[in-house]
Amino acid sequence: MGLRYIIYRIRHEFEKKIGSLKKRHPEDLAFKHTISLEEWKKNKNNFLLEGKEQLKIPKEQSIVLKNTAERILKGDLLFFNAVWMSLGIDYKWNLNPSNGYAFDLTKHWSEIPDLSEEAGDIKFVWEKSRFSYLLILIRYDYHFDKDLSEFVFSEIESWIDSNPINKGPNWRCSQEISLRILNWCFALYYYQNSKAFTEQRWNKIQKIIYASVHHVYHHIDFSRIAVRNNHAITETLFLTVSNILFPFIPETNKWARDGKNWFEQEIQYQIYDDGTxxxxxxxxxxxxxxxxxxxxxxxxxxxxxxxxxxxxxxxxxxxxxxxxxxxxxxxxxxxxxxxxxxxxxxxxxxxxxxxxxxxxxxxxxxxxxxxxxxxxxxxxxxxxxxxxxxxxxxxxxxIQGVMCFDSGGYYLCRHRDFFTFIRCGDHKDRPAQADNLHLDIWYKGENILRDSGTYKYNTDSEKLLYFMGSASHNTVMVNNQSQMLKGGRFIWYYWTQKISALWEETDEAFIFKGRIKAFQFLNKKATHQRTMVISKNRTEWLVKDDLTHLKGYEMKQIWHPSSPQIKIQSLGKECLAFTSYNSSYYGSFTEEAGLYFPFYNAIETKITFQAL
Structure with missing residues (x-):
């Protein structure tokens, strides 16, 4: 992760221990430049939306939108865009609905762990507090000529009353804070002329807005150094637009200037030159x-x-x-x-x-x-x-035929009704899953050879190892271990690295050849080469795996088919079944049939598909 990361993490833990984080993010933080609601309306800058009375979006009464919004109004919420959970109207904002655990709202956010066996997955607490569901209600309000302003503002006010500044789990993550306020902005602009948008509510809201932008700015190094992923892009963007959205906060002139500089740096760094x-x-x-x-x-x-x-x-x-x-x-x-x-x-x-x-x-x-x-x-x-x-x-x-995205290490082939996707990449940035040389195959929009997904970030160790590890991908394991050595939570050691990757084309086939450093914790010289031949005339893929400097270790080639029309064979190798977990959506999974071939050093496999 580099010296900068190490120095920052040491400093961060030290500051947490001696109380510096508490001082930088005080619980009694006060906003001294409050303005009236009328002043805000008069001086606000342009947002994506105008007030609902001025909107000219064509109205469309979707039954999907109606059903979703009505469930939300009854106290239900679609978690992670996958699973409905009944929270009730008087939802406690510090509650994990998946296990009933209530976080302590008297604790400073720096004392709240985001990983705890007792508390469970903190993302279940954050999900409603992100307030993305407000956009569903706003669209329902508009398209069905409703007035949900009182419900929306009562939700915002309930959150404010239940979450003291810089206390509890909902002040723990700067990205969640940023998204919450951005989603509130949709409501503030859309309902700007509503009677439910009162002076008393505005006074509460502007104080939380100030505390939120203050929090993000004074904790931005965590996302830009310790995390450096979509969190940093979200938070630096939030700061970038803070002077547009909140011109009544004097500090946003500096915060937005710094934010824009950081945002542009993050985009330059995080999005590679090929767009990956x-x-x-x-x-x-x-x-x-x-x-x-x-x-x-x-x-x-x-x-x-x-x-x-x-x-x-x-x-x-x-x-x-x-x-x-x-x-x-x-x-x-x-x-x-x-x-x-x-x-x-x-x-x-x-x-x-x-x-x-x-x-x-x-x-x-x-x-x-x-x-x-x-x-x-x-x-x-x-x-x-x-x-x-x-x-x-x-x-x-x-584009038809083959494509190379070398910076990210993605190699694609689109031929007839099939799409073949294989990863063969470098890792100068932290990998989340041990999935190098994973192969995905699609037919007419159906994923016939699939990735197993993610499931949860906080679950039992067996499932964490499965979903993050090589077992959940169409690749190879050695000694029943993933291609990298698992550390804590999101950490892998001995990152896999691309040695070479290329496409070749003949009159008969598209040929991919990729080679990586892998299983380096077993042997520093170990490599894995995968050669794949895609027939142009038959629905057939030949896959050959060669592993070097791993002599004597047991190996297995793993497959996760998801169609009865796909057939996988390896000449002279025994085909064994295992339970393949498949998580198409976060927080849920199904048990399906996977298969693997035990082998030593090298194996060649034929995959065929019989279209109906």
């Missing part, structure tokens, strides 16, 4: 796409611009995700960490469908829609109509 993303995760990459859409729209609304490289990286990101996307349903491989995040739900599309989010950013950058369906295009309006930079980019098109 340092977290090696499809869903977290989509998170960045949504953040970029918000950033560009808000800046355009207020006649501001980012540095050119930010737009270039955004366009390249779009291209990578679009090339991986299945046209039939908008799905991408369930590759990398997937915690169910969709920060701004302004579409009725299913969570695994990436089309609305890709289309919105594409429209902002190109002035053209990427997809023609009105339901997909409708998201653009909730980002303010898609005002565009002065130099629009060209419309993207889907």
């Amino acid at each position: 993303f340092l977290q090696f995760s499809m869903n977290y990459h989509r998170v960045v796409v949504q953040l970029l859409s918000l950033a560009f729209s808000l800046y355009n609304k207020n006649n501001q611009q980012f540095s050119p490289h930010v737009y270039d990286k955004a366009y390249k990101s779009l291209n990578f995700l679009y090339q991986c996307m299945q046209d039939e349903n908008g799905y991408l491989p369930n590759y990398g960490s997937n915690d169910g995040s969709l920060f701004f739900p302004v579409s009725n599309s299913e969570y695994r469908d990436y089309r609305p989010q890709l289309n919105t950013l594409h429209f902002i950058l190109t002035t053209q829609h990427l997809f023609q369906e009105a339901s997909i295009q409708s998201e653009v309006a909730w980002y303010g109509g898609g005002e565009n930079p002065s130099s629009p980019y060209e419309r993207l098109s889907k």
